[in-house]
Each structure stands twice: as C-alpha cells, then as structure tokens.
Amino acid sequence: MNAKRHLPTLAATVILTGVLLTTVALATVALAASHEGGKELYTAKCASCHGADGTKALMSKPVKGLKAEAFTKMMQGYKAKTYGGTKKATMEKVAEPLSDADIKALAGHVGTL
Numbered sequence: 001m002n003a004k005r006h007l008p009t010l011a012a013t014v015i016l017t018g019v020l021l022t023t024v025a026l027a028t029v030a031l032a033a034s035h036e037g038g039k040e041l042y043t044a045k046c047a048s049c050h051g052a053d054g055t056k057a058l059m060s061k062p063v064k065g066l067k068a069e070a071f072t073k074m075m076q077g078y079k080a081k082t083y084g085g086t087k088k089a090t091m092e093k094v095a096e097p098l099s100d101a102d103i104k105a106l107a108g109h110v111g112t113l
C-alpha cells in the first residue's frame with residue numbers, strides 16, 4: 001500500500017513542524033523575558049537616579065529615547081572606563097557588575113521609555 005510507504009515521511013513532517021514551532025515559541029519567550037527583566041533591573045538599579053520614566057537628565061540628556069545601540073556603547077564604555085563626563089565614577093560603579101545580558105535587557109527597556 002502506498003499509504004504505508006508515506007507514513008515515515010508524514011511522521012518526520014509532524015516532528016519537524018513540532019520542533020520548529022517549539023523553537024519559535026522558545027525564542028518568543030526569551031525575547032519577552034529579557035525585556036521584562038530589563039524593566040525590573042532598571043527599576044531596581046537605575047530609576048532612583050534617572051527617574052522611573054528615564055527623563056532626568058544627569059549628563060547632556062536623559063536616558064529616555066536612547067537607541068539600543070547608543071545605550072549599549074555608553075554602558076560598555078562606563079564598564080571599560082572609556083566613556084563618561086565629570087560624574088562618570090558614579091556610572092562606572094553602576095555598570096561594573098552588569099553582564100552583557102543585563103545591558104541588553106536594559107537597552108530593551110530603555111527603548112520603551
């Protein structure tokens with residue numbers, strides 16, 4: 001019978017579809033999670049100085065409105081002590097313990113402010 005010969009192909013297709021859907025679902029969860037983690041991190045570690053909505057200008061401008069790329073460069077710069085103004089020592093202490101994943105999550109949150 002033809003149907004029997006097609007069964008393995010059908011099973012493979014079903015499994016492959018399942019794997020693909022799971023991958024998409026996991027990626028979506030990971031994205032949402034990193035974003036939410038960013039909000040919690042920001043509230044706990046940044047809001048006291050920069051304001052919950054990021055509008056307090058502590059350097060030239062507020063963190064609100066910073067694009068992820070610019071924000072990431074600034075944070076990596078504070079970590080590496082290669083960026084900052086007259087009060088950079090404050091931010092160097094803040095940035096030092098942050099991981100790349102933390103900075104990515106924070107960039108995601110700052111982008112929504």
Ligand code: HEC
Nearest residue numbers: 045046049058059061074084085086087088090091094106
């Ligand atoms: C104790 C107060 C304080 C805390 C907490 C703090 N900051 Fe800052 N932040 C400052 C000060 C002061 C400056 C200006 C530093 C300088 O002169 O370079 C600054 C500057 C910055 C800048 C650079 C802005 C620009 O336009 O160049 C970014 C980005 C930033 N902070 C992000 C953060 C993030 C993200 C957090 C939380 C992880 C955080 N800050 C926590 C005080 C703080």
